[in-house]
Amino acid sequence: MNRKPFPWHIVVFLAPAVLIYTAFMIYPLVDSLWLSLNNKASSGAQVFVGLQNYGTLFSAETWSKPFWNALWNNIKFFLIHMLVQNPVGLLLAALLVTRIRGTALYRTLIFTPTILSVVIIGFIWKLILNPVWGVLNPIGINQPFLGLESTALPTLALISVWQNVGIPMMLFLAALIRIPEELMEAARVDGASAWTVFWRIQLPLIFPTVGIVAVLTFVGNFNAFDLIYATQGALAGPNFASDILGTFFFRTFFGYQLQPGDPYMGATVAGVMLLIILVGVLIYLLGWQRRLQNIQF
């Protein structure tokens, strides 16, 4: 814009973030990606193999089967979050924004599980859902939900929803609060019901937040690891029914029990995870955000 001498202040503003971020995140990640293009030669030395590891992951049955299983589980895990966590978060936010008495208290209480460690959450739910303790037996819930192939993954997803619903709630709430009161007052004067106000005014105006919440959920779910590791172990049982990409990566990279770790294939799994997340975020950036800008301007 305006011609100035070299804009040192921009460098000063950017340098700390860029440096820390590059040194402790990008460099180690690049290091890992580089690993995925290598493998161990029979002599034990590291050799460059190009995309061969990726070929193995997609085509060799011993690799591709667990990989597709983990990916498919991960998609289900994500869908449950999108269908349960985010609508519930939005609902709670919409109720809280009415500024009834005790809003602050409700908000604080509902957000509480979010601040607890996943290790602790996993442990608590494992106890509660355990037929051996039988806390829920009196209300008729005594199925071994975490031990059956059909229910393990949905149960874990719901535990995760239970814990994380506070985040979309807060984000939606922050967006809803910013909507000018006059806008809704005007609609109400025109005789619109609360429902109409929500659909016609509030929801469209918080659309950018809906996008942010969706992409955060996507990224969070495709990075997920802790909860499943804490409740089901690295083997993500039963019979890998709760195996997602994070646990698959962990097992491959670090090994498990007698299974030796394979840093090269582990890095390859990490590379694919990176790609999946990248594609998801690109869809968001190119599709959702661009269209929004068209609407807004």
Next chain:
Amino acid sequence: MKRWVFLMTAIAAAASLGLAQKTKLTIESWRNDDLKIWQNTILPAFMKKYPNIEVVFAPTAPTEYNAVLEAKLKAGTAGDLITCRPFDQSLELFKSKYLDDLTGLKGMDNYSEVAKAAWSTDDGKTTFCVPMASVIHGFLYNKAIFKELGLSEPKTEAEFLAVLEKIKANGKYIPLVMGTKDQWEAATMGYQNIGPTLWNGEVGRKGLISGKEAYNKGGFLRAFEALAKWRPFLGNGYQAQAYPDSQNLFAAGRGAIYPAGSWDIATFRQMNPKLELGAFKPYTFPSLGITQCVIDDHPDIAIGLNAASKNKEAARTFLSWVASDEFAQLYANALPGFFPLANVSYKVDDPVAQQFLSWRKECKTTFRSSYQILSRNANPNNENDLWNASAQVLNGTMTPQQAADFVQSRLASWYAPQKGNK
């Protein structure tokens, strides 16, 4: 924090000024259950004898041990002494030069070749960890319940199933306390517990390695079939029952029979000292013509020297002490159910542990079929497959034949001697 650093510096300075300087050794281990015993019993005995050496026991949770240890070794932050898993895991560490060669260590001649096998190179010439203990599989039972229901220790499969049937009919107790949530019990306390009798121990195990035997034939298949018979006798919701749940159920007297590893003895003694613990060895199968019992006497734990240690002399002193009769005596009694491997005289006081030990004389011995060589491959991994298949057999999601075929085909997919046996 700062005050801490200051304190440490002050202490270090004081030490260098001529006060007696202690060498500090750190032990890496996955035995976090045994923390108190190391802290209060074993290490004080050593430090009393060698006042110049201070030893700290720093365990990590068993499930994280391998990953954490590897990371620490790479980073050079691992302790001086490394607790060794048996077979390939430690062999790999030795090959990567993280562990020192201990072949010539004073006290190493206290061990037989068999005892050293799990921590020696394939040719048996080099040993890199001092063997500490083995564990034995069998069954524990609640004597009070057996008395109440008028049951006696079963010796054959038919008797075993009849006993379970009676407990089930009575309805008050869980007949067989085991879950499939953590998967490993199904393989370790189930398949590898009753299996060796069916595959004739070492003959079968070595046959797998040479390619003469297969998981979907003979004894190895029958072991899956025998395991499947346990299914009706497991407790309600056993699919979500984890290992600690099983321990709690049995310790609380809510279950009758517990497929066990000998290490459980110590756990139950601690959890409920009033529990009347009894034990019987893996049953035989006269209906199949198999009357010779074979037990799984599994080399489980050893200790090695971190190649990057700065206190090797003190560490070797400690390792030699581990090979001594004093250590064996202490260890065997502090942790009944871990049986020292050294050829030194030690006496086990716990009657149930004594009973487990006595089976070494009555039965042939072997160790887990998947541990030597066969689990060397990362994917598919034989041990993981056995966990999965055994748990699925108990969950009823796989038939024994399917389980056996699954394990076999995955082993044959990479292991050359098994290539013909699909």
Next chain:
Amino acid sequence: MARPRWPQLLAIHAVLIAYSALALFPVLLVIINSFKDKLLIFSAPFSLPTTQSFTLEGYKTLQSTANFPAFFLNSLIVTGGALLLILLVSSMAAFALAEYEFRLNPLTALYLSLGIMVPIRLGTVGILQLAVDLHLVNTLWILILVYTAQGIPLAVFVLTAFMRQLPKDLKDAARIDGASEYRIYWLTLPLVRPAIGSVLAISMIPIWNDLWFPLILAPGEATKTIVLGASVFLGQFVNDYNAVLAALTLAIVPAVVLYFIFSQQLIRGITSGAVK
């Protein structure tokens, strides 16, 4: 805003109370049972501890084996330090990206937002190697730096989006008054308070709760965080329900108290942003 009428009000309260109960039930269950006799934990999990069944057995086991206050302090230092650094460096970077047009702007923004998508855990081995080279293993510093790197992308993303929405005239007026760019940055900060609130809330949780990096980078007794301490403890005493529940309670309560204090700030931040 216009208050809803009472039937509506009732329904809203009912839903919120029900959900709050669902959110708190497991936590309360743990806390209540941690004070109860072992037998009653199993036979009557919902009953409150009575004078007869009340016990501190679990806490005694805890006290004799683990140093929870020290673990808590470590967590506090790491989380606080990382949050401070994240806010400082990210708001600076976000300001530059939102305020100035320069050739590398889009590229820098893209580069910095890459990290939103990438789990930093995938670079663990590289990080560990780096930590060794810098002699930072088993220090709280390495955790602070790694968490800062992990937090920067999202913080920059959110803050940039907010800063772009700020009206230009305010800043231009300040420039005409001769304020330096640094001063303008400083003046901008209070205007993005709601965004700072969200960034704090979103960044704090994964840092406080992380198990992975403390386990790999700083597992020493002196640097254990509360989550690592609790998890080691849980692994160790897994079949002692008293001790487990006591450990869970001790891991939960300080975090909840801290959060209750913090949440007031957060709410004030959000509402003040709304008023403006």
